[in-house]
Amino acid sequence: MDGIKNVFLKGMLGIGLCWACLACQRDQRGLVIGKIQQASDLVVSEFVIDKVVFGKKRKNILFIPINEASFMAYSRATIKTGIDLNQIKEEDIRIEGNKISLDLPSIEVINFSYPPEAFVADTLVSNPKRFLNSISLEDQETFFRMAEMDIRDHLPYMGLVETSQDHARKLIHTVLKGLSFEEIYIQFDSDSLLIRQVNSPDNLLNP
16 A cells, blocks of 8 residues: 555656646746847848949930930948747747757848938939930839839848848857857748838838
């Protein structure tokens, strides 16, 4: 009888330790999530992209093509990438002693800025004083819109993901080291770049 009682007590003790271990791990994961989310502003990467804008407009006199007016300008886009750390869930974190594995959300574009004040016309090519070389404001706006669309379309191929992942990995590695983890593994859900669909202003040149 005493033997059965001892086995029962040991079993209950084992279950209790198991529950305590799970609760401890859950507390650790909660702490990790909290610490990582506090660093959300620091995992932002910023990129500056210079873009030459060029366009032509055929000029007619009495419906007869006479000349092509040329327009060229220099523009600059600023892109910020980051991670939505609020998406991290407990199941994205696996802890075994001093070893931790973390799955992070994909890198996404959190801000795209293409400010008109950064546009600088090339006065040599875009000289409106040359005969039939004037470009209307509406046509200029079209050229800038096309340039913006071209930048947006090529964002996934500019190396933004790799650079942003490296930056985020180094920063979060430092955070986890500060929590006494010695073996750290950080992965991302995807190597694709998430791009938010942001509508352009109705008038690029006069926002």
